[in-house]
């Protein structure tokens with residue numbers, strides 16, 4: 001299937017000479033939740049800005065639902081809804097008026113039934129006549145999503161949807177985003193929070209210093225996350241892993257004082273029981289042991305650290 005968004009060889013150099021994006025290539029699949037994960041200043045907002053036509057690219061090409069974002073700007077833009085970090089609407093407007101107004105900005109005919117559907121989907125229906133200023137933080141964020149959906153886009157960008165919100169509200173937002181995906185909208189969210197990417201995304205892209213350094217299925221990341229290490233501190237140091245233990249693919253560490261066995265917690269059998277038996281039969285004694293699981297956080301930190 002053709003990707004809903006296709007970014008090829010995209011670069012951005014700001015007027016200051018700063019290169020915020022370096023040759024980005026990225027496809028977003030129809031119907032997925034894609035998390036763009038990266039530290040402050042990595043280029044997330046710049047990338048979204050270009051796709052949404054707010055920032056001019058320096059080089060490269062972007063299409064949204066097959067439409068070139070520059071040559072065919074209006075068609076491309078009509079496919080996209082953008083939820084910014086801050087609510088910029090008149091605080092004294094009602095929910096109903098502000099969402100209906102946003103739809104009008106895209107030249108769409110009024111459609112009260114559609115606006116009602118969005119407000120109901122986002123549990124905002126009983127607030128439709130409330131002024132924005134009277135709403136809680138969570139409700140305001142929902143209004144921003146409703147505004148972004150008002151012109152019936154197929155693609156929704158959420159820029160840091162849960163920045164600065166408490167844990168409960170964050171869970172609430174995740175629920176909302178999932179239910180939107182179930183209605184067929186493709187969702188791209190940016191986040192600093194690894195937990196958020198882990199919780200929400202079908203795929204995760206990591207951006208650092210203007211480069212995409214990893215794009216992976218969440219399931220694949222979880223497989224990596226599922227890897228654990230068993231570290232055994234030996235009573236007597238070894239020069240080499242004995243041939244009789246060759247099938248375990250172990251490594252020596254700490255100058256031969258430690259044996260390290262890596263296994264997959266997602267697998268049916270970890271092999272630990274037989275390993276301990278075989279160690280015993282080989283006469284290898286240990287004085288202590290620990291297990292260690294690498295988190296997405298560690299994978300992320302090591303990926304970002306490798307960058308110049």
Ligand SMILES: Nc1ncnc2c1ncn2[C@@H]1O[C@H](COP(=O)(O)OP(=O)(O)OP(=O)(O)O)[C@@H](O)[C@H]1O
Pocket residue numbers: 014015016018020038039040041042043044045046047
């Ligand atoms: N108009 C501009 N002129 C010059 N440099 C800019 C401009 N806008 C952004 N930058 C720089 O480009 C880099 C990427 O910024 P961007 O806002 O895209 O990052 P980000 O990943 O969205 O960060 P954050 O998570 O803090 O929003 C930063 O170093 C920023 O200072």
